Amino acid sequence: MGFSTFGRHVIADFHGVSEEVLNDFDFLRSALHEAAIACGATVVGEQFNKFEPQGVTGVLVLAESHLSIHTYPEHGFCAIDCYTCGTEVNPEKAYKHLVSLLKPKRAYERGLMRGTGEITNLSKKELKVVNS
Amino acid sequence: MGFSTFGRHVIADFHGVSEEVLNDFDFLRSALHEAAIACGATVVGEQFNKFEPQGVTGVLVLAESHLSIHTYPEHGFCAIDCYTCGTEVNPEKAYKHLVSLLKPKRAYERGLMRGTGEITNLSKKELKVVNS
Numbered sequence: 001m002g003f004s005t006f007g008r009h010v011i012a013d014f015h016g017v018s019e020e021v022l023n024d025f026d027f028l029r030s031a032l033h034e035a036a037i038a039c040g041a042t043v044v045g046e047q048f049n050k051f052e053p054q055g056v057t058g059v060l061v062l063a064e065s066h067l068s069i070h071t072y073p074e075h076g077f078c079a080i081d082c083y084t085c086g087t088e089v090n091p092e093k094a095y096k097h098l099v100s101l102l103k104p105k106r107a108y109e110r111g112l113m114r115g116t117g118e119i120t121n122l123s124k125k126e127l128k129v130v131n132s
Numbered sequence: 133m134g135f136s137t138f139g140r141h142v143i144a145d146f147h148g149v150s151e152e153v154l155n156d157f158d159f160l161r162s163a164l165h166e167a168a169i170a171c172g173a174t175v176v177g178e179q180f181n182k183f184e185p186q187g188v189t190g191v192l193v194l195a196e197s198h199l200s201i202h203t204y205p206e207h208g209f210c211a212i213d214c215y216t217c218g219t220e221v222n223p224e225k226a227y228k229h230l231v232s233l234l235k236p237k238r239a240y241e242r243g244l245m246r247g248t249g250e251i252t253n254l255s256k257k258e259l260k261v262v263n264s
Contacts, residue, residue, distance in 0.1 A: 005209045011141060013246050047179040047193050057198070059191045061179050065202050065211070066191055072217075077137045079197070079215070079246055085204075110244060110251045114145050114211055119242045 005115035007065060007085035008122060010095045014078045016105025022073035025050050031101045032058050036067055039093035041084060064089045069098075078102065085115065137247035139197060139217035140254060142227045146210045148237025154205035157182050163233045164190050168199055171225035173216060196221045201230075210234065217247065 021027060029048055036043050045061035059068040064084040071078040080098055082091035092111070099107055111122030153159060161180055168175050177193035191200040196216040203210040212230055214223035224243070231239055243254030 005204050005207050005211075007211065009143060009213075011244060011246070011251060013251055015249075045179045045181050045189075047177045047191060049177050049193050051195075057176075057193050059179060059193060059198055059200075061181050061189050061191060063183075066189070066200055068191075068198055068200075068215075070197050070215075070217070072137050075137050077247065079137075079139065079217075081141075081213070081215070083200075083202075083211070083213070085202070085211075108249065108251050112143060112242060114143070115209065117147075117240065119143060119145060119240050 004086050006087065007083060007114045008091050008126070009081065009083040009112040009114055010091040010109060011112070012080045012095050012098075012107055012109040014080065014099075014102055014104035014107050015076060017076050017078055017102050019073040019076060021102060022071040022076070022078055023054050023056065025056050028056050028058055028069060028071065031098060032060050032067055032069060034101065035082070035094040035097040036060050036062060038097035039082070039084065039091060040089045041067070041094070067094055083114070136218050138219065139215060139246045140223050140258070141213065141215040141244040141246055142223040142241060143244070144212045144227050144230075144239060144241040146212065146231075146234055146236035146239050147208060149208050149210055149234050151205040151208060153234060154203035154208070154210055155186050155188065157188050160188050160190055160201060160203065163230060164192050164199055164201060166233065167214070167226040167229040168192050168194060170229035171214070171216065171223055172221045173199070173226070199226055215246070
């Protein structure tokens with residue numbers, strides 16, 4: 001049967017992040033890999049781009065789906081999403097790990113449940129990270 | 133000042149798609165590129181993976197953010213998201229183009245507005261595709 005189609009998709013906007021951090025290609029690449037490990041995902045591919053005069057986009061393709069970041073250093077802003085299929089990997093852990101590394105002054109998050117019919121909002125309970 | 137942080141993120145689940153289509157790496161890669169063009173985005177990178185025994189993940193990095201697909205041929209299911217910053221590129225057009233190519237029996241969609249504070253639901257009006 002392969003993988004279940006059930007999945008959780010965490011979408012997060014970080015405001016008030018250091019401009020230097022948001023332009024640091026190597027740091028951001030490491031941070032995404034660390035976040036993938038933190039949530040128990042398996043990285044199978046990646047694509048990172050540095051934009052001129054500023055900004056980085058990075059996407060990790062996971063065995064469980066993907067983790068991405070898009071940065072706007074001049075605005076202290078970055079946009080993150082982590083989508084993982086199945087119940088074993090919790091994308092909330094990746095989000096929390098990135099909060100700890102990027103230290104946004106404000107972080108806004110939404111969680112969606114996918115793959116089972118209507119795409120619904122995840123409750124706070126369903127987003128809760130256990131054992132982390 | 134660079135790009136605006138305003139962005140729209142369309143998240144869509146397709147059910148009842150042909151198993152053959154969802155395992156056709158070349159078709160899916162072409163479909164994603166076509167969808168990016170359809171919404172007026174600029175592709176700056178890509179990462180595609182074929183899984184064994186089935187399934188394809190593809191991500192296009194756009195100048196405006198990203199477009200991704202994850203397929204589960206054995207379930208006739210695929211998950212799509214298209215996130216674009218700024219007001220010129222409309223991710224809804226990419227979604228509609230993929231509907232026309234992949235012909236799902238059922239498609240569920242959510243639209244989010246990002247980059248301006250709380251991540252809010254896009255209204256149907258805001259998702260509406262004009263001139264397409």
